[in-house]
Amino acid sequence: MQGLMQDVPLAIPHIFERAEKYHPHKGIVTATGDGVERITYGGWAERTRKLGGVLDNLGISADGRVATFAWNTARHLELYFAAPCTGRVLHTLNIRLFPEQLTYIVNHADDEVIFVDRSLLGLLAPLLPTFENLKHLVLMDDGKGDIPVDLNGHELLDYEELLAAADPVEFRIDDEHRAASMCYTSGTTGNPKGVVYTHRSTFLHTMGAMTADSLGVRESDVILPVVPMFHANAWGLAHAAVATGADLIMPGPDLSGPAVAKLIVGEKVTVAAGVPTIWMAVLPELKGKDTSALRAIPCGGSAVPKALSEAYREQTGLPIFQAWGMTETSP
Template sequence: MRGLMQDRPLTLPHVFHRAEQLFGHKTLVTATANGRTRTTIADWAGRVRRLATALDELGLTADGRVGTFCWNTDRHLELYMAAPCTGRVLHTLNIRLFPEQLVYIVEHAEDEIVFVDRSLLPLLVPLIDKMPTVRRYIVIDDGADVPVPDDDRFGDYEELLAASEPFSGRFRVDDENSAAAMCYTSGTTGNPKGVVYSHRSSVLHSYFTMAADGPALSERDTILPVVPMFHANAWGLPYGALMAGSNLVFPGPNMTPDAILDLLSSEKVTVTGGVPTIWMGALPKLAEHDLSSLRTILCGGSAVPRSLSEAYRKAIGVPMLQAWGMTETSPIATMGVLHSEHDALDDDAKADIRARQGVPVPLVELRIVDPESGEEQPWDDRATGEVQAAGPWIASEYYRGEGGGAQFTEDGWLRTGDVATVDPSGYVRLVDRTKDLVKSGGEWISSVELENEIMAHPAVAEAAVIGIPHEKWVERPLACVVVKPGESVTQEELLEFLTPRVAKWWLPDAVEFIDEVPKTSVGKFSKKTLRDKFSGYRIDAPDVTGG
């Protein structure tokens, strides 16, 4: 017996038409080099309709890849809708990739056109002759004083829209499983791999962003996505905001702590999201801004230090709302919301719960599996294993089958590469990445947990832990530490601070003080860079393992 419901595809045109019809009065603010611009959803929707016509007139194929090399702006949001609503595939290009990687993914995706912010032309122009699939480059003038090449392949975004009549009908995509957008992983080894989001996965993920035990986006919110729109579709915040009818504030190219905090304050932002390094930089300046409108700081991309979340709670009354996921999970897979069972806990115990990555969100299933035996592990908060994920917005394979089946199990689950333990209530606690664990004397040391304890020291700004070869123990932890400006701490003081907080054999054999922890293109700690820098490192400090 079949259900007797209408069979309507879950596609992004619904999100566009809903925003256009119900929320035309809502505002979009973008910070530019020349000040802030303001527009309404109604005016923005008219421009999306002109852009849709322009994509047809440019001769793009029916499912052509539309590259964007842009900051977070309302113009970028126009492309977010115009490309998938006309059946094309939005391909957000990471502006922080190495040139060779950028050339690789443009060619691998076969981008036919690239829209580029004027301020980013110096990064892109030297590479265009290595990108033969790209026929046109459309420059979005963001106020930067940068020359545009005298080349027939380059066009102007505003002239393009002015010459195009707005599409007058309703956008339609019949197959909800057709590609809507694609984003390449920022892996530190090998070539980036393409993750292709469907209309169905994008719509379902957008619905989730409105869930009460999720980001809880609503019509009452003003949302500032600090996380780049080239990073897993800005964690779904742009599409979610349009579906909910929220106001949106875009930071543009100025991503300094002062600029972000000024936007949060003056635009009365209620929800924002970004990686821990952004919020670490903003922390010393919180007292200079009125952030009373802020209700949620979504934080992810890497494990959120407990000390950072608590610092925000004590400074402005708003702790971090931790989320975990990856490009392959669209990206949100868990949320660190507190449940009713935690209401009676004191602040310290609640902070411990918030330091976890949270529970699986609706429609996402997780399991932890022993990487050697392949056996699923119990949720008892003791057993550890690799996190594997399944659900309607979880990747099933990479574009063109890159990487083979190594990251996908025979029964269709995504192998995330993250190692975790899960408590009986379903709260995930990441232990490490499989490649970042330190194996000392046959026992595992979690670099993530050790880093968090080091960063709890009041003089430490950042810390990253890597494993280095050891003649007796195979590997031992090396702590790479950034000290806060105006502060000082010695190796001996750090080890004394850690002694009551971790097992004795976890204590780093050495501490290297560095100016900055290197970051990947999406703001995560780059352990690979540190391992390369300290290759051949030899321990001179005494053995602190205790045997």
């Protein structure tokens, strides 16, 4: 006998629409070389819908792979949702992979477009001749970095100009098993292995991050994902923040101890997530500072040294929260 309850796809547009409808006045802070940029979820949602129009205008196929080569920023978050919410597949490229590995994964994933931060274009440009099916290259101007002369014949499109010329689109995903994003893991021998997340897996992971006995992400949080957005979907924190309406603090390119500590203190961060090397550099910068807003410091990527965790306990009153997951498990 079948039940009679409604059957709603567990799809990313539902997460997006919660922030758009219920939390339009909450928002995102992005650290830049010139200070911080702020945008509300309402403004972000409007731009994200127009970005869906950009993908249509560029002729990206219905399930085309949309690659990013970027830091943690509000623009990157727009891509996090515009690609899967229009049926495309987000592919976050790890900026720290060896050149030959980047070539392999761009070609293996069959990326049609790459959105790249200006400060990272110098790393990507020498590899453009090795990308077999790349159709478009879009620049997100974060204010720093020279534009290489040789782009292998690619026209360098401007993100903001494309957005200004696009119309907003409606988001609809009927099949929760549809691919939403891809991450390649280099944790094994041979070439990196591609992991394809579904809308359902992303939705369920988001709900898991909101449960009390995990991170318990909630509307009142101010979340700082120092973990890169190309590292297992930022451990799910970007999706969880949008789902709950928590404020997001994006660190941009400066991940130094002083810069991260300044954000923690200045923005009254409640959850800050990163790898052990980040927290080793941040600890001395927090000495004597007001960290009373912090309630959790998730740390993953490698085992947390006990001495580091205890040093945080002594200085902030909080031990480091040991997180564990795999790229293959969403994470």
